[in-house]
Amino acid sequence: MRWHCRIKQIPQRGRLRNGVRTMGDVQIEGRLIIDSEASVVAVRRAIREAATALGFGLADVTRVVTAASELARNVFIHARNGHVRWRTVGRQNAVGLEIVFEDEGPGILDIDQALTEGWSSSGSPGMGLPGSRRLTDEMELRSTPGRGTIVTVRKWRT
Numbered sequence: 001m002r003w004h005c006r007i008k009q010i011p012q013r014g015r016l017r018n019g020v021r022t023m024g025d026v027q028i029e030g031r032l033i034i035d036s037e038a039s040v041v042a043v044r045r046a047i048r049e050a051a052t053a054l055g056f057g058l059a060d061v062t063r064v065v066t067a068a069s070e071l072a073r074n075v076f077i078h079a080r081n082g083h084v085r086w087r088t089v090g091r092q093n094a095v096g097l098e099i100v101f102e103d104e105g106p107g108i109l110d111i112d113q114a115l116t117e118g119w120s121s122s123g124s125p126g127m128g129l130p131g132s133r134r135l136t137d138e139m140e141l142r143s144t145p146g147r148g149t150i151v152t153v154r155k156w157r158t
């Protein structure tokens with residue numbers, strides 16, 4: 001199996017480690033290798049399942065799936081291969097989904113430029129990174145040219 005996903009029901013009065021109240025909530029974690037167009041489709045499906053299980057509304061499921069799809073495609077197109085991990089995260093009054101894309105590809109020379117709508121190194125629409133940032137609540141981009149890229153997005157359940 002090239003991927004694994006665990007959805008675990010948290011017992012009544014259960015708590016996430018950082019103290020968020022999560023009665024009756026689910027804890028989700030999963031991982032998937034990205035190395036083909038088919039694996040990008042698998043990422044879409046897995047993130048759709050995770051966001052739905054976490055109780056995201058339909059519009060937010062679509063937003064986070066679209067963002068994940070673009071970021072997974074970036075791994076495949078720009079770095080050839082990498083992986084994605086996702087998990088439930090909590091903070092004071094919110095539960096959310098954190099998704100981390102990691103590759104050891106060429107990296108991004110100019111992160112501000114990469115985040116600009118319409119800018120692309122490959123002649124494609126260049127909406128993936130700015131779109132993903134808009135569709136999620138938090139995005140962190142770390143990249144070292146020649147070493148690789150890590151993109152983290154978080155979406156909170158409203």
Ligand SMILES: Nc1ncnc2c1ncn2[C@@H]1O[C@H](COP(=O)(O)OP(=O)(O)O)[C@@H](O)[C@H]1O
Pocket residue numbers: 070074075077078079103105106107108114115119120121122123124125126127128129130149
């Ligand atoms: N994982 C990655 N590894 C290397 N470069 C990347 C990665 N993701 C994005 N980039 C760079 O950032 C640019 C902008 O990304 P994006 O907005 O998705 O546009 P597009 O993928 O259409 O070119 C890309 O053209 C590419 O140069």
Ligand SMILES: [Mg+2]
Pocket residue numbers: 070073074126127128129
């Ligand atoms: Mg892209």
